[in-house]
Amino acid sequence: MLAAAFTQSPHTLLRVGDGFDLTAIDPDSTPGFEGNKVDGSRLLAAFDGQLSELQERLFAASRSGARDAVLLILQGMDTSGKGGIVRHVIGAVDPQGIRHHAFKQPAGEELMHDFLWRVARQLPGYGLIGCFDRSHYEDVLVHRVRGLSPLAEVEARYGMINGFESRLVGGGMRIVKVMLHISREEGRARLQERLDRPDKYWKYNPGDVDERRFWDEYMHAYQIALERTSTAYAPWFVVPANRKWYARLAVQRLLLDALQEINPQWPAAHFDVDLEKQRLAGS
C-alpha cells in the first residue's frame, strides 16, 4: 500500500518569507499533509532508506572532491522535540555520516571568543550532515529575552549571523534552519509527563518552569530573529510541532529536499577497473 504523501511541499508552506507572523501559525496544524499519525509514521519510515542513500552518496561524492555538506539547525522551546528529531529522523542515517552537536551554555575557552567561534568548530565537513541542537541563535534568543548581552550587541548579531551563514553557503553548505513550534499548553503537558514518569525525571529541570514566564518574550524574540535571518541562501522554516509525528515528517522532507537539490552522484572510478581486477585476482 502506498503511504499518504504530502499534498503540498513543506518547503513552500513552512518557509519564513515576507510578512511572516509567528502568531498566525497554529502549532497543532499539519501543513501539506492530510493523513493522521499512522499515515505519518508510515511515510516517515518509507523515506528512511532514501535519506540514508542520499547521505551515502553525499559522502561518496565528497571523497572525489565534491564540496557539499548539509547543516540542520534545530531551535525551539524546551520540550519542542529537538532531541526526537535527532533520534527519529537523523537516526535513520549511518552514524558515520552525521556530525551532531548540542550547544549548551558557553563555558571555559568558548567565553574567550566571539559567539560564532564555537559554532564554526562544530561545522560538518564536506560529505556530512551536521545537526545542531540549539545554535548561535541562542545568542539572539535567550540573550535578548534575559538580557544576557546588551541590546545593542544582540542587534548587531543578526547581521553577523547572516554574514557567517552566507560564507558557509558560498563554501558549499546547505543550511536547513528549523524552528519547532509548540504551544505554551503543549509545553506544559510535556513537562508534566516528565514529572509523572520516573524514567523522565532526569530530563526535568525546575528552571524550565521559571523560563515559561517569559514565553511571550521568547515568541517575540523568535519573530525578530526569523524575520531578520531568513535569507534567500539560508531560509527559516517554522514547523508546527504539537504533533511530534508531523514535525519529524516535515524535517525529514526538508532534509530530503536539500539533498535532492545537491543530487550527489556516485563518483566514477579513478583507476583502471579491468587492470585492478587482474591485480586483485593475483593477490
Added chain:
Amino acid sequence: MLAAAFTQSPHTLLRVGDGFDLTAIDPDSTPGFEGNKVDGSRLLAAFDGQLSELQERLFAASRSGARDAVLLILQGMDTSGKGGIVRHVIGAVDPQGIRHHAFKQPAGEELMHDFLWRVARQLPGYGLIGCFDRSHYEDVLVHRVRGLSPLAEVEARYGMINGFESRLVGGGMRIVKVMLHISREEGRARLQERLDRPDKYWKYNPGDVDERRFWDEYMHAYQIALERTSTAYAPWFVVPANRKWYARLAVQRLLLDALQEINPQWPAAHFDVDLEKQRLAGS
C-alpha cells in the same frame, strides 16, 4: 515467534586469553550461535531496542553524576566490516548518545604528539558510547608490518597502550576491543564486489591490493598485539567476520554485556516532584 538465541556467550567464546592462536580461529564460524542468517538478522533486530534503552539510561545516569562510558574499538583488515558494524549495530542507538571517530593516517598537529594524544581527544565522555573505527592499535599493526616506526618503539607501545587503557578503565570506561577476523579469500571477494559495482568504486583504493601482499605479516602483528594487550580490564575479542550478520550480532551482544554490567539506572528526582507539579500547573 522467539528469535534463536546464543547458546553460549560470545563474551566467553571469543575472548582472547592464555594460549591464544589467531590461526586457529575459523573466520567462517559462528561461535555460540546455531542459527542461520535470517535467524541472526531477526535476533539483531530484537535487541536493537534494548541497546537503545540501555544507552539512554547510561546517558541519563551520567546527568546525575554517574561516571560510566563505553568505548568500542573496531580493528580488522580492509573490508572486514568495521563500517557495517557502525551502521547496523551502533546505528540502532540515538545519535546523541554516540561519539564516533574514524582514525586515518595521522596528519598535521597529530604528528607533533605521541601516538595516544589524538586518541585521548576522541574519547567518549560519561554517558556516551564511543566508537573507534581503527585506533591506537594501528600504531602497533601497520607500523610493525610496514616499518613505519623503529621496532624498539613499536615494542614499547604495547605497554604504553596497557597503561593508557588501565587509566581509562579506572576512570569508569568499559573498553570493548574487537578484531573483525576475515579470511584472505573473503577479503578478495569483497574488494572484487567494489570493482563490480559502480556504486562501490568510491570505496576502492588500488593501494588495498598492494597491502594484501602483507596479509600474513598483518596476521602475525595482530597475534602479537592481541596477546600483549588483552588484559583483564580491557580484553580483546576476535569476532569471526566472514559472515557479516554473525559479526554484527556478536558485537551487539558484547556491547549489551558491557552495558548490562554497568546496569545504569534512571536517576531519582533531585527536586520535589509535588512542588514542581504545582509550580508547573500555574505556569
